[in-house]
Amino acid sequence: MSGAALEIQGLRVSFDHPLGLLRAVDDVSFTLRPHERFGLVGESGSGKSTMALAIMRMIRPPGHIDGGNILLGDTNLATLSGDAIRRARLAGIALVPQGSMNALNPVMRVGAQVADAMRDHGVSVSARAIDALMARVGLPAGTAQKYPHELSGGMKQRVCIAIAICLRPTVIIADEPTSALDVVVQRQVMRTLADVQQDLNAAILLIGHDMGLMAQFVNRLGVMYAGRLVEIAPIAEIVRKPRHPYTEMLIASLPSMDHKDALRGIPGLAPLLRDLPSGCAFHPRCPKARDRCTTERPEPRALGDGVLAACHFA
């Protein structure tokens, strides 16, 4: 389908483990339209970070991509060869790392870490251009000369954003960009992210588990469970009427200003990829679970208004 910034078709990623094959991402498909902000939520271990790495073709042994296509515009990243995929990274599709990670090389000045990224893509860059880039992400002058340990968490994250946008990619993947940052800084970082998206007219895939943050930032939301995409819907729709029981419980566990009843958590634990429950992986924790759920795995069905859900009774 032309016109999509990023299209994932039937992506499958699994890890070899002494006790058998772990399917971290199991036949996931979705489309990211240009200029769109698409959110991806799910408990930890649901495969969302693995998805991000798979899209960037950065899965290391013992993991491997078993199948599916990753269409960035009209190039299929899944089939790209070694150096081609390297050139595609950052130029075509860029990653903003997790806030908690020290993603910057501790012994190099931050400016140099932008410059070397561009140089390795054959783009020469002047110090003045870097300073301008820094300014665009809201960093004070002279930040380029500083070392990572001399910057605050928020500033470091903005440097990462600067790096992500330096080659004007069409898609930016932000994998929990504000984790471990306090709320004030969180807001500033998300504001920066939004501004840069305006400039670049790029699409953003925001991965995280903070439904509140998602609600304020993304246009459409996808929910991952045990390696599968169980529901996709426009944000307003999903908040108003979640179709998949798991989404329903996620939304319910959100504290809201208007009604004050007790918070309801989701019983049980995320399933171990080693021994997935049969049929629909959610059935042991699903209040609407019936016999059919335990035997037949529900495939995602379009339910109108751009909503998809993988549940027999949605």
Add this chain to the structure above:
Amino acid sequence: MSNAPSRRTVLASAASLAAISPFGLATAQPAAVPREKTMILVWSGSREGRWVDYELWNPYSIGSNHQNGPNIIYEPLAFYSAFADKTYMWLAESYQFTPDFRQLTIKTRAGITWSDGVPFSAEDVAYTLNTVRDLGPKVKWGVDVHQAMQEAKATDANTVVIDFLVPSPRFFFFLTYKYDIGIYIVPKHIFDGQDWTTFKHFDLAKGWPISTGPWKVTEASLQQKVFDRRPEWWAAKAGLAPLPVVERTIWLPSVGEQALAQALITNQVDAGFGMQPATFRTLFNGNPKITTHTGQQPPYGYVDWWPISLYVNNDVKPFDDKDVRWALSYYIDRGQIIDVGYLGASQTSALPMPDYLPLRPYFDAVKDLLEKYNTLEFNPKKGDALLSGKGWKKDSEGFWAKDGARIRVDIIGFGAAGPAMGPLLTEMLKRRGIESAFSMPPDFDDRFQKGQFVGSIYGHGGSINEPYGMLRLYQGQSVAVPGAHLVNFSHWKNAEFDKVADEMFAVDPADKARMIPLFRRAMEIWIPELPDIQLVQNFHRIPWNTTYWKNWPTADNAYVNGASWHLTYPIVLWNLKQA
């Protein structure tokens, strides 16, 4: 180029890696001499492969050692070869004692000049002896001359008259070069006014060191010492000795036995230093041209004047008892020591004297005593009998003990002889019930001199051509030689023996009629007492390469002993012929 060391700080030289050549860089490279006219030898007197004393050509100065080169520069009044029992009168033409041995007149040879043209005269001899006497403990031989000599006067250009404090029949022999002993005669016009303890007598530009001998130092550095032949040598003109065929001899510092072996095999070197018996087989099949004093047969060398024994400190109980000493002697199998310790390449030694020609009559005089008291007998039963006779009994672990205390002989050793025999001796004693351990303390000499030992492996610097030297080693105290610092390593005291030794001191060594009975009387006391346990002769096993040079001193051509570090080495140098 002045040889004073430049004030280079350590750190500066550490930084300049290019300073591989230390400041001792050889000056002008001496003119080339063909290899077949050059004799190259390696001597182990150096320090880890470097001639640290390359500036020292005054054998009396502190730190100097005549073995490292000065021994072929300063000619003596006379040479003595123990092997040939022959005296070469040299700078001295003749000498005459007064009957009471209180005065000695020496006639020096005329027509001898120093290498700077200044004539040699009796004045040089008198000056040398008087200065050595005055410096006393500050220089080598100082104390020996100080004790015996009152004054030396040069009555005319060729006569020196020496007056003694005590009758000294052996004084001229003491002056003579033999092995490591002899007085170096120095040029008065150079040495006069210098401080002998620090004067180096080394300056190639001035032709120093000045010498009457056939060898001139043309290069001296950390790496090598080069001597070139002086054709105008007086002795060749006087027909006393042939002009050496060797035109240049290069002396190299040793870096170890293995390097020497390799250098000999590859003909880089013509003569080496004393090596271990085992290495000779490798040398012979590495280079058939290599030979020794005894050709390619064991013991691969000649008997040195320094027989080795197991000293036992007679001050330490129970070793003051001669029966215990004899028991120890009976427990030691000299045959096994020679087979295992020296691979068969050695000889036993019944008395603490070498079996040289001039000493044979003395050995014959005590042959019967040695048969009665065989100092080399290996007879454990006799040893056991002696010990049990004195109340010792073997304890539960088989060690001899008396009222709770075991006999224990801890042996210390040094150099080559120590490790070669030490472990074997301790093993033999342990097998017979005597506790023993061997060690090689770095301060061996200090402890051996001070008597801080029970057992010790050491030699005897005593006799060469007459027995007095050996008797002096065992004197408890001496009346004849006032203030003499006595040796007596074994701390054995016997007044009767001391008297006989003092009596011999005043007897002319040539007067065999009186010397032999005196020696017999001394041995009748010494042998039954056995102050220390006799073991083996000491051998100098020196490899010679006959590729370029022949007529090395050998058993059947023993004109002198072949040690390059001894004072008699010039004799070898003028005897060498081209191969």
Add this chain to the structure above:
Amino acid sequence: MLRYLKRNPSLAVGIFLLAILVVFIAVGMLLTDPEDARPLSVPALRRPSWAFPFGTDRQGRDLFAAMVVGTPLTLRIGFIAGILGVTIGTILAFVAGFYRGAVDTIIRGIADIGLTVPGLLILIIIAVSVRGGLTVNQMALVVASLAWLNPTRTIRSQVLTLRERGYVEVARLSGMNGPEIIFFEMIPNLLPYLGATLVNAVSAAILASIGLEVLGLGPLEAPTLGMTLYWVNFNAAIINGWWWWWTAPIAIVLLVFLGLFFMTVGLDEIANPRLRRSV
């Protein structure tokens, strides 16, 4: 345990090598008479044969017996010095690392300076100063005198990291005093690391003792590995072609050091799991 070894090949190899050594010594003890390790027991300089599997040396020692008797002696020196070194090292490390303050700076200063000085030089000076010959036990003490420096430094750095860990804070808050924390909280967690440091200290101690012995500063009678090499060097065995005289001790020294080395690598992996992934 066996299953675990499969996952940590280095440790397995290490233990296997040392096991070979132990078996060699045990079997050796049965086959030969230890007395033959003393000089003059057998004919000298015989090539390896059925009668003398490792050949004989110049002083009439049966080298097989010498190795069987000598190896445990060398190991004993190594273990005594190693264990002494690590015990002192651990105590000092905890005193310095846990209590900090002036004591820490002093101990750290001594350890750092001590480590910059080449250990062997000081050992040589000490060995030379000992009046009589050294016995095997004295040798162990001489080597132990410097063996504590490295353990002190390495364990102290571990203590510093552990000290900041959460469970130590919790232990302190729950009223446990210093020594209790050290014994019940910190040491159990440090055990694999202490193990690795001990094996390292033993290996270093053996190296130092062999170094001293080769220079002739060891117990001259004992047929230890180092002393055998001293006699090899003294008798210029290499140039005289008696190859069997030095091949046996060097082979055993190799076995000892390789065994200890692989054990250290193995123990390191336990102490630092990240290393395990990519052996």
Add this chain to the structure above:
Amino acid sequence: MRLLYIARRFAVFLLIVWLAASLNFFLPRLSGQDPVRTKLLAEAQLGGYVQAGIEDMVKEYNQKFGLDKPLWRQYLTYVGDTTRLDFNYSISNYPRTVRDLIAEALPWTIGLLGLTTLFSFAIGTFLGALLAWPGAPRWMRYVMPPLWALHAIPFFLLGLILMYLFAFQLRLLPIFGGYSPGAAPAFNISFVLDVIAHATLPALSIVLVATGGWALGMRGMMVTTMGEDYVTFAEAKGLKVSTIFLRYCVRNAILPQTTALALALGQILSGAVLVEVIFGYPGIGALLFQAIRENDHFLIQGIVFTVIVALGFTTFILDVLYPWLDPRISYQRS
């Protein structure tokens, strides 16, 4: 901030030097042996003829060396002399001064030790880094085990084996010494080649052993570094493999290696002493062994002091360089 850091490090260096000097003064005297007597007796004994009047000669010499003064006076003069790098005469090699002996031996040890250490450090580190890198060539797998095995052997043992193989059996290389006997040192090619030929075996026995050690150390560090977040992000940035390998992984992994290098210098020198003694190499190691064997107080003091100062100085240089390598360090200290 930088000057304060350097000043503090220099103060530590001076403290080490002072401690070394004092330790160095007392240690040789510990043995209670009288070096002058030992020297004179050894010399007298050389000739087999024991000099009369040894006691008096000893007094003379003691006076000349200043050994007859009370200990504390000796210590004061010693400290004074040391500041001027004048270590008095060498007793066993009189009349040569200790400083000249050291000046002659130091270049050899620096040449042998300096080059082999840097060489093995560079190769070892590079090999170790490559080994941890998944993209490394296959044959790397087979280079490492032998190097690891070699690392377990002490220098001098490998030296013995190499000596047997190359010098004795194959007669390719000289067996002993710093240069062939009789070769007068000069800056011509033949002498330099001669020195290189003599240094090959000792150098090989050090390099082959040390390289394995550095490789192992580096491999461990690389494995840890490759797991760091900034390496993953570097990959996400689409950097070239070489950039990631060199500027991100190796650049960070090498930091602990350099500290290990500073600490290892002391032990390397210990090993080198034995290599020098076995190969008769005219360096500081052999000189020190001879000094200790002859209990030459001044020579021991001079050498141990020089060694400690040299090591202290190298550590000081590494300390000062370290912040340049790792910016985080200087930040923490100020």
